[in-house]
Amino acid sequence: MARVQFDRDEVIRDCTQLFWQQGFSGASMQDVVKATGLKPGSLYLAFGSKEGLYQAALEYYAGQSRETIRQTLDTAPSVGEGICRQLRRMVAEAGQADYCSCFLVKSQLELASSGGDLLHSIRDYLSTIEDLYAEYLGRDYPPEQARQYAASLILHIYGIRVYGYLGRGPDAMLSALQTGLPWLPWEFEPAV
Amino acid sequence: MARVQFDRDEVIRDCTQLFWQQGFSGASMQDVVKATGLKPGSLYLAFGSKEGLYQAALEYYAGQSRETIRQTLDTAPSVGEGICRQLRRMVAEAGQADYCSCFLVKSQLELASSGGDLLHSIRDYLSTIEDLYAEYLGRDYPPEQARQYAASLILHIYGIRVYGYLGRGPDAMLSALQTGLPWLPWEFEPAV
DNA sequence: ACATGACTTGAATGAACGTTCAAGTTTATT
């Protein structure tokens, strides 16, 4: 089947799912071979190394995250309600059986001590997402307050990404979010 | 030097530091051998496996954490001020060069997909800590509110454990904490 | 003084790891 190049995006999607679930060390290249259906040679020609593959997965995930946030906040009646929708979605995700937190958060914690190049990317992606929220909040609040609210929001989001594993149920989490983020318009549309 | 048994607690302390920094997959048994000065045979006789060693490290860390919390909250003028001290300490930790978050949080995220026995312990330890805060808050608030405040507090603590890696500086983090936890007595003694 | 038992030692084990590359297969060009 040579000369029929594989679908790069599809491979990256498969890798993202695998790495997201298993982590960098937890997923072996053999697992990647199995997940993508590609042979080692092809993977290494296209991505150079396991790290290159992980990098591509991170980039894909970060892009998807940004896109989802933008779409949710642009679609919602207001920025505040968009953020509420986003948070409710995260809480709902945490309730699913195959919940695996946030790929960027997991990667940050796993690779923090490695000091590799991946770490810079992860930090960039996470910072960009905080900046994105701050940008949207800047429409409704003065810059100083927008930044402060964004930081508080991000703190809560990171919190969910860990707390979601404890299986305390969505009610406890939503109640905790409403306690810590009282400036959000929680009263509107509790539906997803 | 046979018949001179090694100091079990000291070995566990060394392992805790190693696993805390590097993670379960990230730290090899060779690393453990180097860190503890023991030979593989001794380690396996005493702890059975790498997992057993990790379990011991988790237990030690969780015990230390509980003890620190209890001591801080018992010593402080009030529960609220004790919690503030605890949070300020976490923010200060996050500023250090060798910051490595919370061992339990890191372990939860790394091992979530493994489904091993370790996972149950980790969840137990994390839950116990939340319960501990709830217990102390129960002194100042009715049960319902105490539980809600504890959940919100834990969400913030988990948030710090991730946010701390982004290197935004202590001021941004403290400001975010004060935004999300306005019911705490932040006005008292900003010193550590 | 000696035998027993407790503990340590560290080389060895097979499996799994990330990675490579010579050979094979198909499409594009001539």
Next chain:
DNA sequence: AATAAACTTGAACGTTCATTCAAGTCATGT
């Protein structure tokens, strides 16, 4: 039809992994 280029293939590489165990060393009970 033949050649070149592009891409895939999968066995094989050396390394590192967690783990084992026969041999060694010392404190203790007699």
